[in-house]
Amino acid sequence: MTIKAIPIGEFDFTPYGTYYNLKEDAERVSHTKTDAYEDHMTKAPLIDTPGHLGYTIGGAAPCEVRSMEKHAHTEEAIFCMAEPVILCVALARGGEPPRAEDVRAVLLSPGEAAVMAREVWHDACRGLGKPAGYYYLAKAGERPADWLPVSGGPVALEY
Template structure:
């Protein structure tokens, strides 16, 4: 399957990820929305507010690595979903929420989620499964699994979209 479009994944910050949700860089220490505590040889950071607005389930996905072409996405219209690398950085393809029945290739963006960072997807954000930056990996997700507004995996209009990470 040949990709019609290509996007380069970047590390998210609050501004670049704002159309899709929130970013918490836990291993950076103090930051907006984080609480930092320290003790004898350890440092702890946690989100001041609950990570998602719903009481989430915890799940884990095993995923292949790069390279990949994003061909299908899903969305959860009524719930937030948090994505957390389990041991190595992730690559995530997303598209902004739309009123249409499918994401569009020209709206697809990609992000590298480093270890120590969690992203929280807003309701309605189209997203593919994550892939491992350095090869197959696992990642945790937190989301309410009861969402009558979830869309099934849907083909990207004008896709697939090749996702790359430039050095």
């Protein structure tokens, strides 16, 4: 199975969590512009618990998505640095591992954030043709997350 990443703004992210376009969202984001800077900040906290800031360097796409993780204890916000990244997600089906036919890929660009709801399967984000760094915000768990193989996978990821 092969999937292609689409820009997150063209995808209904609602079943997976909340999407923010920090530069354009006037309802949920406050905007300040001066001669010295331009600022865009969510009006509400990004996740619903105190969070820990993380930094990951994800591998390059195209690639294969072989395993995914999910969290019951926290939402997780993903935002790229200077380069776009691809986020793969899949809805959970109870206690089952992620299924290949459920995997979707969205492209996040600078100024965009995806906040995954609890229990949403996800892979590490991938850079476009090269490794790319991104930040995440989540409450740290008592133990590392479990990564499970994608059932019916792997899923080939293109952009």
